[in-house]
Structures are given as structure tokens and as C-alpha cells.
Amino acid sequence: MAERIRIEALGARGDGVGPGPTFVPYTLPGETALVERDGARARLVAVEDPSPSRIEPFCPYFFQCGGCVTQHIASDTYAAWKHGLVVDTLRRAGIEAEVAPLVDAHGDGRRRLTFHARQTPEGMAVGFMALRTHDLVSITHCPIATPALLPSPALALAVARRLARSKKPLDIGVTATDGGLDMDVRGHGPANPSLRQSLVAAANELDLARLSIHGDIVVERRPPTVPMGRATLVLPPGGFLQATRLGEETLAGLVVEACSGAKRVADLFAGCGPFALRLAERAEVLAVEQDKPALQALDRAARSTPGLRRVMIEPRDLFRRPLLPLELDRFDAVVMDPPRAGAEAQARQLAASKVPVVASVSCDAGTFARDAGILIAGGYRLERVTPVDQFRHSPHVELVGLFRRPKSRR
Incomplete structure (x- = not known):
């Protein structure tokens, strides 16, 4: 049986949230919706009092396909919601840091x-x-x-x-x-x-x-x-690649900026080299990655690109064998871009190191906050967090956090 509810907020997965709480896809705060409940979730029957932030979705499959969940939200409301996801996650973890405005990195679309x-x-x-x-x-x-x-x-x-x-x-x-x-x-x-x-x-x-x-x-x-800075990489079969070209360029630009002035950089969870190959235009790089085909593709691209500084590779499972402080301390900066599960073990070793700068890239605000807490407890200061939106119309958001250690520890 259908019932009317008032939508009070926009949830972390893009659902409207009503009393209970009740989660209703495709609704917005302030709307009155006719819904059919199924436990804590409900199916939208009709919107009776549309929000001014509601717009017409452009995709004919929007209400059927689960790939996009926010095409009905106006751009300013959408950007504020996505920025708020990061701010709220850090606040709940007790972390204070400047969160820059959301960077739109959709570009010409998913590649x-x-x-x-x-x-x-x-x-x-x-x-x-x-x-x-x-x-x-x-x-x-x-x-x-x-x-x-x-x-x-x-x-x-x-x-x-x-x-x-x-x-x-x-x-x-x-x-x-x-x-x-x-x-x-x-x-x-x-x-x-x-x-x-x-x-x-x-x-x-x-x-x-x-x-x-x-x-x-x-x-x-x-x-x-695919181009990666000056380098041209032959993608390994089935290999991971950032969702959009502009997304990769944006993340890499933030990482390179964070490592400015560094002569030796460790790129942990390096993948096929979107950061390592660009960092090597200015610094000597150690790329560490468990996926051997990705690492081999990175190595071939580095070797075939004139003008790069030395790029060394190391196949290694950083979840089981993180780099230790003695290995880390020879670097001026460390970059880590782990999977969604984060890099708790590696963060603990970094917290015990003397590395001056850490650039942490993440696709999950929750695990980023957990690992950030470890680094902060070890003496680092989180200077800023930049949210990057390459997964437009979804609840996913990328982050780049810049951590610095006071110079007295070096």
C-alpha cells in the first residue's frame, strides 16, 4: 500500500531519506513522495511536490539502469551533496582539514x-x-x-x-x-x-x-x-584505468603538485603508472605494485620515453608486506593510491617514518579517513583534501589528500 512521506535529506548513496529512516531512490530533500515501503527501503510511486533542484534526466534508461543515481539533481545541489559526503566523513572521523571545492573531472565521458x-x-x-x-x-x-x-x-x-x-x-x-x-x-x-x-x-x-x-x-x-604525461602506455589486457581521461589528468596534477621539489618519490599501489610516469618527468621514482602485468606495462612505457628520470619497479603485495620506515626514509615524498579497502598496513609504516610529504589518493572517503587518522596520529598534518568527480551521476568520489610532517622530524 502506498503512503506519503516527506523527504528530509539526501543520503550517501544518492537516495532521498525520509522518517524512519526510509530510503527512497530518485527523490530530493523537501519533496513529498508517494512510496511503497519494503523495510527501510521504499519504491518511488510518484513525486507530488517536486523540489526546485529537480531536473529532467537526459538518459532514457535512467529510472531502469542502476549505473547512475543522480541525473535528476541540478548541478549546484549535486556538487554541494558530493562535497558534503567528504566533509561529513572526515568530521565523523574527527579529522579537521580544508576540503577544496569539488573538481568536475567528467571530461568527454567514461572511457x-x-x-x-x-x-x-x-x-x-x-x-x-x-x-x-x-x-x-x-x-x-x-x-x-x-x-x-x-x-x-x-x-x-x-x-x-x-x-x-x-x-x-x-x-x-x-x-x-x-x-x-x-x-x-x-x-x-x-x-x-x-x-x-x-x-x-x-x-x-x-x-x-x-x-x-x-x-x-x-x-x-x-x-x-593511452597517453600518460610524455609517455605512451600499452594497456595490459583487462588492466585498470581511471574512469575518465580528465579524471586521471586531474588526479595526477594534484599528485605532481604535492610532490613538487621532491627528488626521490615512491609511488605505492602504482598500477600501470598514471602517477609514476608523470612524476618521472621531474624525479626519480620507485613504483611498487602487486599486479605484475600492470607493472611491466609501466616499465616498458618508462623505458621507451626519452627524457624521464630513472623509474625503478618492485612487484610487492603492500597489504602483506608494506614498505618499512627504513625503506621509506630515503624518499622525499610518497604517493599511495590503494584500492577501495585502503592502505591501513602501509599507513602505519608511513606514520612511523620520516617521509616529509605523503600524497594519498583514494576512491573511498571512509577508508581514506581511517588511514588519514593513522598518519595524523603519527605526526602528519593533513593540509587539504581535494574531492575529484570523475564518476559523475554516481555516489562515488575520488580524493587527494596532502599530508606534511613538521620539518623537525626530518
Whole structure:
């Protein structure tokens, strides 16, 4: 049975929050909404008193697809909400720091998308999942993607049809690179020789730069390259890349600025080198990363780029074997960009070190605050935090925090 509730706030996941609390997607503070409750969550039936901050979503799949949750929010309200997510998280952790205004880093759109491919009664379908469910929403295009990715749902569908006999649910990652579209399929398992030939033919027909399965290259027709500062990197198959090109450039610019004047920098959780390759234009860099293909790609890019300072690489699991103070103390600055789980073990070793500057990049405000608390307890001062919005229309926000240790400790 439907009931009316008044929306009081905007929650951390983009839901409107009513009494109870009750979480209602696609609603805004001050609105009166007709909803159907399901425990603490509710389904929106109608908005009876729209907020002045409500705008018309531009995507035809918005109320079906769960990828975006805030296209109905005006830009100024949206920016204030996202900035507030960071401020509130730090406040709850007892951390006082300047939080700069939200930096819009959407640029020309997402340069990587992951599609889900599933068999349906009507045949193979490709798309995204509905909000907080495993129901597939079939799509023909994604409006928040970079223009090069606009045909990618059709391309992913064509490849999925070649793999349909396995009857397995597939995840198909497509990345826009300077060499063309790079596609990696997950969930199928190894392909036999006959299937590989079929996939090679598909890659030729679809003009893919590269096609791989679980990181195993089926065919590479052109190197899938991306620029990183002066360097040109060949992306490892299925490798991680920041969601937007402008997002990467923005994060890297903040990191390079934080490390200004440093002669020796350690880049921890370095990935394929978005920070290390740019830092090496000014400083000697040690890049530490567990993912060996990413580290090898970084190394090849560094070696083939004239004018860079020395870049050393070290494959290492920093969760189990963080760099120790004796190893850290030879660096003028340390950069760390861990996964969503944060870098608690490494933060504890940094807190015991004498490193003057730490630039901490994070995709999760909660784990950033936890690790920041460790560094602050070890004597660092958090000078500022800059939130970066490369995941526009989602509740995700990137952060770059600049920590300095008083010079007396050096």
C-alpha cells in the first residue's frame, strides 16, 4: 500500500531519506513522495511536490539502469551533496582539514564500461544491472560514455553471441584507447582453438584494437595505447584505468603538485603508472605494485620515453608486506593510491617514518579517513583534501589528500 512521506535529506548513496529512516531512490530533500515501503527501503510511486533542484534526466534508461543515481539533481545541489559526503566523513572521523571545492573531472565521458551479457528468452542481451538488483537492463548506448564508446553495447553483444553456447553469464569490459576499442571478456573460461578463430574473425569484423578473455590475448590488431604525461602506455589486457581521461589528468596534477621539489618519490599501489610516469618527468621514482602485468606495462612505457628520470619497479603485495620506515626514509615524498579497502598496513609504516610529504589518493572517503587518522596520529598534518568527480551521476568520489610532517622530524 502506498503512503506519503516527506523527504528530509539526501543520503550517501544518492537516495532521498525520509522518517524512519526510509530510503527512497530518485527523490530530493523537501519533496513529498508517494512510496511503497519494503523495510527501510521504499519504491518511488510518484513525486507530488517536486523540489526546485529537480531536473529532467537526459538518459532514457535512467529510472531502469542502476549505473547512475543522480541525473535528476541540478548541478549546484549535486556538487554541494558530493562535497558534503567528504566533509561529513572526515568530521565523523574527527579529522579537521580544508576540503577544496569539488573538481568536475567528467571530461568527454567514461572511457571504460563493463557490460553484463546474459541469455534471455528472447536471446542474448547486453546491458547494465537495475538499481540494487541482478536484473539486466538491455541498452543500445550509454550517454555518459566518451563518444568512442557509443557503439560498444552492440560490439559487446556481437562478441557475446559468439560465446553463447557456453550459457555462462559474461562481463565484457570495453575501454576506449588511442588505438581503438580494447575488449576483455570475463566469466567464460579458456576458449578452444575453434572458438578463438571465431573471436578473431569477430574482432576483425568489429574493428577492435584487441580482444582478450580473462586477460589472455586472443588477437591484438593494434596496440591499445593511452597517453600518460610524455609517455605512451600499452594497456595490459583487462588492466585498470581511471574512469575518465580528465579524471586521471586531474588526479595526477594534484599528485605532481604535492610532490613538487621532491627528488626521490615512491609511488605505492602504482598500477600501470598514471602517477609514476608523470612524476618521472621531474624525479626519480620507485613504483611498487602487486599486479605484475600492470607493472611491466609501466616499465616498458618508462623505458621507451626519452627524457624521464630513472623509474625503478618492485612487484610487492603492500597489504602483506608494506614498505618499512627504513625503506621509506630515503624518499622525499610518497604517493599511495590503494584500492577501495585502503592502505591501513602501509599507513602505519608511513606514520612511523620520516617521509616529509605523503600524497594519498583514494576512491573511498571512509577508508581514506581511517588511514588519514593513522598518519595524523603519527605526526602528519593533513593540509587539504581535494574531492575529484570523475564518476559523475554516481555516489562515488575520488580524493587527494596532502599530508606534511613538521620539518623537525626530518
